Amino acid sequence: MSxxxxxxxxxxxxxxxxxxxxxxxxxxxxxxxxxxxxRLIVVNDGSKDKTGQILDQIKSRYPKxxxxxxxxxxxxxxxxxxxxxxxxxxxxxxxxxxxxxxxVTDDFARLWAKRTESPxxxxxxxxxxxxxxxxxxxxxLRWSIxxxxxxxxxxxxxxxxxxxxSFLRKLLAQLPxxxxxxxxxxxxxxxxxAGFNTFDIPITHKERLTGTVSILKWKLLExxxxxxxxxxxxxxxxxxxxxxxxxxxPVTA
Numbered sequence: 527m528s529x530x531x532x533x534x535x536x537x538x539x540x541x542x543x544x545x546x547x548x549x550x551x552x553x554x555x556x557x558x559x560x561x562x563x564x565r566l567i568v569v570n571d572g573s574k575d576k577t578g579q580i581l582d583q584i585k586s587r588y589p590k591x592x593x594x595x596x597x598x599x600x601x602x603x604x605x606x607x608x609x610x611x612x613x614x615x616x617x618x619x620x621x622x623x624x625x626x627x628x629x630v631t632d633d634f635a636r637l638w639a640k641r642t643e644s645p646x647x648x649x650x651x652x653x654x655x656x657x658x659x660x661x662x663x664x665x666x667l668r669w670s671i672x673x674x675x676x677x678x679x680x681x682x683x684x685x686x687x688x689x690x691x692s693f694l695r696k697l698l699a700q701l702p703x704x705x706x707x708x709x710x711x712x713x714x715x716x717x718x719x720a721g722f723n724t725f726d727i728p729i730t731h732k733e734r735l736t737g738t739v740s741i742l743k744w745k746l747l748e749x750x751x752x753x754x755x756x757x758x759x760x761x762x763x764x765x766x767x768x769x770x771x772x773x774x775x776p777v778t779a
Contacts, residue, residue, distance in 0.1 A: 529562045532617040534608035536569045536601055537625040541576040547625050552590045554631040565592050569608045572598030602709045617691040624685040633729040637688040645693035646717035649686035649729040666750050674761050680726040682714040700767040706756045720771035
């Protein structure tokens, strides 16, 4: 039986590196999954530079590349759109990463090796190269999740995660609406509270050299307050939502 694997990748103002990243991940798909039905779904989140134009220009050179254009809605909105595209393709597995060239494709194998042990597997940026505001937000969110949910996830918002397609479909059905500021956190919390091991596998994180760090446009306090508020509100809905996630998932080779 043919395997369907989709990689979901949001992109915003990454004209300097977008083709390099597309090549890296499509090469991985070709090398590691020869003959399989695989896709790299890049969601252009209303980029103001030439990212969208470049993606359209290179599509013919990268047959596995699927380009989705949307009005600017933020990273979280683009991620969810990509997830929904992957689910619509009946993907057996969905891997999500970012387009800023801060991750290495070799680390994908670390998560893939665990695919039969959990439907939801996370990487963990053991040494993280990000601007101070992002590091502060990450630390506050980690504390917030521990405080609100009584569970510990090392890197709940990491854009380096492998999710079984059938499980992702159920997760998306339970995701709050409108889409939260950081939906990946909510997916991680639901998976963890439903009893699944997320593993928190150490991976390489590189310094960002190009592109636009959109989070810096937000005031730090505003970001933290919004995320904490959304997480606190979701606490009252969580018990009912995880029931739908606890049904055993079929194992796909």
